[in-house]
Amino acid sequence: MALRDGPAAQWRMTAVTTRDCARQSDALTALREGRFDALTPDAVAAAEAHLNHCAACADKLGAARPVSASDPLVQAPRQPAAAQWRRAWAVIADRSPSVSSIWRAGRAGILRSAWTPLAAAAACVMMVVSWRFAAPPVESGLWSLAAAGDVRVLEMDVGEGVTAMVGDGPTVVWILEPEMDAPS
Amino acid sequence: MTAPNVDPSEDVLIARAVHGDADARRELFERFREAAYAAALRVTGRPEDALDVVQDAFIKAFESLAGFARGASFKTWLLRIVTNRALDLLRAAKVRRAASLDQRNDGQDRDGLPDPPARGDEYETPGAGLERMELGERLARAVASLPPEQRAVFALYADGELTYADIAKIVGIPIGTVMSRLFHARRRLTEMLGDLAPTMRRKD
Ligand SMILES: [Zn+2]
Numbered sequence A: 001m002a003l004r005d006g007p008a009a010q011w012r013m014t015a016v017t018t019r020d021c022a023r024q025s026d027a028l029t030a031l032r033e034g035r036f037d038a039l040t041p042d043a044v045a046a047a048e049a050h051l052n053h054c055a056a057c058a059d060k061l062g063a064a065r066p067v068s069a070s071d072p073l074v075q076a077p078r079q080p081a082a083a084q085w086r087r088a089w090a091v092i093a094d095r096s097p098s099v100s101s102i103w104r105a106g107r108a109g110i111l112r113s114a115w116t117p118l119a120a121a122a123a124c125v126m127m128v129v130s131w132r133f134a135a136p137p138v139e140s141g142l143w144s145l146a147a148a149g150d151v152r153v154l155e156m157d158v159g160e161g162v163t164a165m166v167g168d169g170p171t172v173v174w175i176l177e178p179e180m181d182a183p184s
Numbered sequence B: 001m002t003a004p005n006v007d008p009s010e011d012v013l014i015a016r017a018v019h020g021d022a023d024a025r026r027e028l029f030e031r032f033r034e035a036a037y038a039a040a041l042r043v044t045g046r047p048e049d050a051l052d053v054v055q056d057a058f059i060k061a062f063e064s065l066a067g068f069a070r071g072a073s074f075k076t077w078l079l080r081i082v083t084n085r086a087l088d089l090l091r092a093a094k095v096r097r098a099a100s101l102d103q104r105n106d107g108q109d110r111d112g113l114p115d116p117p118a119r120g121d122e123y124e125t126p127g128a129g130l131e132r133m134e135l136g137e138r139l140a141r142a143v144a145s146l147p148p149e150q151r152a153v154f155a156l157y158a159d160g161e162l163t164y165a166d167i168a169k170i171v172g173i174p175i176g177t178v179m180s181r182l183f184h185a186r187r188r189l190t191e192m193l194g195d196l197a198p199t200m201r202r203k204d
Helices: A006-032 A041-053 A055-062 A082-095 A101-132 B008-018 B022-044 B047-063 B074-105 B135-144 B148-159 B164-171 B175-192 B194-199
Strands: none
Touching: A006 A041, A006 A055, A041 A055, A041 B175, A055 B164, A055 B175, A082 B022, A082 B047, B008 B022, B022 B047, B022 B074, B022 B135, B022 B148, B047 B074, B074 B148, B074 B164, B135 B148, B135 B175, B148 B164, B148 B175, B164 B175, B175 B194
């Protein structure tokens, strides 16, 4: 809970919270000990409201295990016969993948997803190297890459949803001839 | 929240099971199938549905085991899958039943499916027939007549090994709501089984 008014408010809130905890103490103890029948719906509603706002009481109760073993409303159900379990296991073994899917698909996924950034990184390294060392143009059949000494951008067409920005530092500008795609 | 009590050998089993070790998977199945079945039965109310839920849950668990956080409790994780599957099954049955009723009301032919199974809703009020049943069977039917969200909490409470924090995590609700649902579930069960009060003393 956020405290806005300094130490005095902190003291007030702590005092209120502690009083609330004390007020709920009997109900919370009854819940922890599984004495549900000792509580009324109103008492449970008040305890619920308190637990939703008091992490200390919620943690304390959360750490408890239900005492359901001594609850007469809890009876161990009759379990399937051995033959039924055997059949169930046969179905499970038959239908489960031999290797857990995240493991299996994960590696293919990693390779697929790694390809795009790897290609982009390679292109960037190429551009930076060619810019820094004023290397001769890098060319392929479809495109060429060369460092420009002085470029003024007068107009820039970008696709929908893309922001065009040219900063003061080194900037890469693709100049595309018609029908030519940038390397990717 | 307390750290889960995880048997160290469980982590080893899981690591082997991820890579498809059939013995490790079988060991996990044998360790946790009864808890899974008990929870599924308390939610679905029908043994055959419960066994289907257990099968589906283990298949799903083995499929996605690689995403399971090491050091967490496999049982808590499995019971989350079981509870979700069981609740999905109830919802699907409810939709089928509603569709079937609509068709009958429209005077159209039934879709050829068997009658939807009785889910216990008919047993909300104790009747003369109920008195002939054994305590365990009557309890199971009474539990099956609870609203699904109360059933799920009661099923996990009945397990006895989970903490209230585990139950809250599995169902995805705050601890206060766990206690409230549990209280109302027990109250309703006591009302339904009131005539059995003398035989239903605390077991301790
Ligand atoms: Zn408190």
